Amino acid sequence: MMAIASRLPLNQIHRSEMFNYASGVECNAMLKERQLRVRGSVAGSSNVARNVERRLQGLRFDAVASRRGQRMVVAASPPTEDALVMTEPLTKEDLVWYLASGCKPKEKWRIGTEHEKFGFEVATLRPMKYEQIADLLNGVAERFDWDKIMEGDYVIGLKQGKQSISLEPGGQFELSGAPLETLHQTCAEVNSHLYQVKAVAEELGIGFLGIGFQPKWGLKDIPIMPKGRYEIMRNYMPKVGSLGHDMMFRTCTVQVNLDFSSELDMLRKFRASLALQPIATAVFANSPFTEGKPNGYLSMRSHVWTDTDNNRAGMLPFVFDDSFGFEQYVEYALDVPMYFVYRNKKYIDCTGMSFRDFMVGKLPSIPGELPTLNDWENHLTTIFPEVRLKRYLEMRGADGGPWRRLCALPAFWVGLLYDEVSLQNVLDMTADWTEEERQMLREKVPVTGLRTPFRDGLLRHVAEDVLKLAKDGLERRSYKEAGFLNEVTEVVRTGEIYLSHQVSRS
Numbered sequence: 001m002m003a004i005a006s007r008l009p010l011n012q013i014h015r016s017e018m019f020n021y022a023s024g025v026e027c028n029a030m031l032k033e034r035q036l037r038v039r040g041s042v043a044g045s046s047n048v049a050r051n052v053e054r055r056l057q058g059l060r061f062d063a064v065a066s067r068r069g070q071r072m073v074v075a076a077s078p079p080t081e082d083a084l085v086m087t088e089p090l091t092k093e094d095l096v097w098y099l100a101s102g103c104k105p106k107e108k109w110r111i112g113t114e115h116e117k118f119g120f121e122v123a124t125l126r127p128m129k130y131e132q133i134a135d136l137l138n139g140v141a142e143r144f145d146w147d148k149i150m151e152g153d154y155v156i157g158l159k160q161g162k163q164s165i166s167l168e169p170g171g172q173f174e175l176s177g178a179p180l181e182t183l184h185q186t187c188a189e190v191n192s193h194l195y196q197v198k199a200v201a202e203e204l205g206i207g208f209l210g211i212g213f214q215p216k217w218g219l220k221d222i223p224i225m226p227k228g229r230y231e232i233m234r235n236y237m238p239k240v241g242s243l244g245h246d247m248m249f250r251t252c253t254v255q256v257n258l259d260f261s262s263e264l265d266m267l268r269k270f271r272a273s274l275a276l277q278p279i280a281t282a283v284f285a286n287s288p289f290t291e292g293k294p295n296g297y298l299s300m301r302s303h304v305w306t307d308t309d310n311n312r313a314g315m316l317p318f319v320f321d322d323s324f325g326f327e328q329y330v331e332y333a334l335d336v337p338m339y340f341v342y343r344n345k346k347y348i349d350c351t352g353m354s355f356r357d358f359m360v361g362k363l364p365s366i367p368g369e370l371p372t373l374n375d376w377e378n379h380l381t382t383i384f385p386e387v388r389l390k391r392y393l394e395m396r397g398a399d400g401g402p403w404r405r406l407c408a409l410p411a412f413w414v415g416l417l418y419d420e421v422s423l424q425n426v427l428d429m430t431a432d433w434t435e436e437e438r439q440m441l442r443e444k445v446p447v448t449g450l451r452t453p454f455r456d457g458l459l460r461h462v463a464e465d466v467l468k469l470a471k472d473g474l475e476r477r478s479y480k481e482a483g484f485l486n487e488v489t490e491v492v493r494t495g496e497i498y499l500s501h502q503v504s505r506s
Helices: 028-039 046-056 092-100 130-144 183-204 228-239 244-250 263-283 300-307 326-335 373-380 403-417 420-430 435-451 459-477 482-494
Strands: 111-121 147-151 154-160 163-167 173-176 206-209 253-258 340-343 346-349 387-389 393-399
Touching (some): 092 326, 111 130, 111 183, 111 403, 130 154, 130 183, 163 183, 183 206, 228 244, 263 387, 263 393, 263 403, 263 420, 263 435, 300 393, 300 435, 340 373, 393 403, 403 459, 403 482, 420 459, 435 459, 459 482
Antiparallel strands (some): 111 173, 111 253, 147 154, 163 173, 253 393, 340 346, 387 393
């Protein structure tokens, strides 16, 4: 039987005494002390110090100092550039502390939702060209007071407070929402975004489709966005898998980002969400067409990830090891091949190279140069497992979909992971699932969805229990949020895929 965190002595969970706290104790108090101590001793000129202070404004999470009190850890939308002069090389301990700096008490837990959608010309159904996307971004910026994000002469995104709009490689339009307290706020944010985009898109003859895989057009028909990192990825993908270009240019997803209070809390949520990720894939499956024909999958998007780049994707079996924690995730990420380093507003190709080698100045692309914590932050965004750890956990298993399902997915995960009773029930339910069973579900669910055989029944039967736990968890939150799961209740009851038919100009 696979052990679960709640049943292990803490000294079996954490190798380092740095995180060997009693269960549930928050990390923030220690980190706050170091933050205050560091602010008066930032290395470099007064210009550098002012740059740090500017970056402290509007960050998604609090700025936190590293353990040795020599650096500032800051969160910002990647790619980020150096905020201050490094006075000594990074150590693995610094990288571990970067992840630990995400710990926050339960009253500060928030919900972040990111969703992508395909834009198309209403008259021809062809994908939006970059020029049309630029007009759309400029229109939204001018009409609704968003700030533009530029790469050279190209507008590539927008920012407003803690929300941002960005472009995926094939022009998929993404909203990265603000961290919000309730699902009502999250759903209102999505609704507001769709209203704003619709107001401008209609005038441009543009519509949007919420679905997981481009249903009509081939790769040759998809425009390429003028972003430097995507050029590097496009050249690298064929070397590591057969479906990487499909992932880049023809998939859309919905993602939920959730917080943790301690290393133990992170571990429990990571295990629970990783085990259940195939169920989320099955419930939200929404990509059965390719180039105008049925493709044999319920979630083509999910299948694409099985042969994109297995060095940076998948189910991460080591998360279920007794020794797993922040340090073990760092060890994994150090060996995930890099994509790039960002210097002087340019991307330097580092594909296939190791961050571990970067730590000792052995990157051929920039010989002798050492990484900063910003480089580490950027590197973590290029790792694509089914659940990803940064300074929060990202649930990455669901297909894109229409508005109501964009509200249902965060409801699903919040009900399971932000309620202690539901979380423990999930851990108990999945404790004896083997690595082979979890991998089997990952491989078969894209084809057979909730009808995938599992043990003595179907995955649908497990999903019914999981959905009940999610609803119960939401009820105990007392925000009257359980109704957001109504959108997928019938899917789970019948095992039938929901096909997105909501093609709109929004």
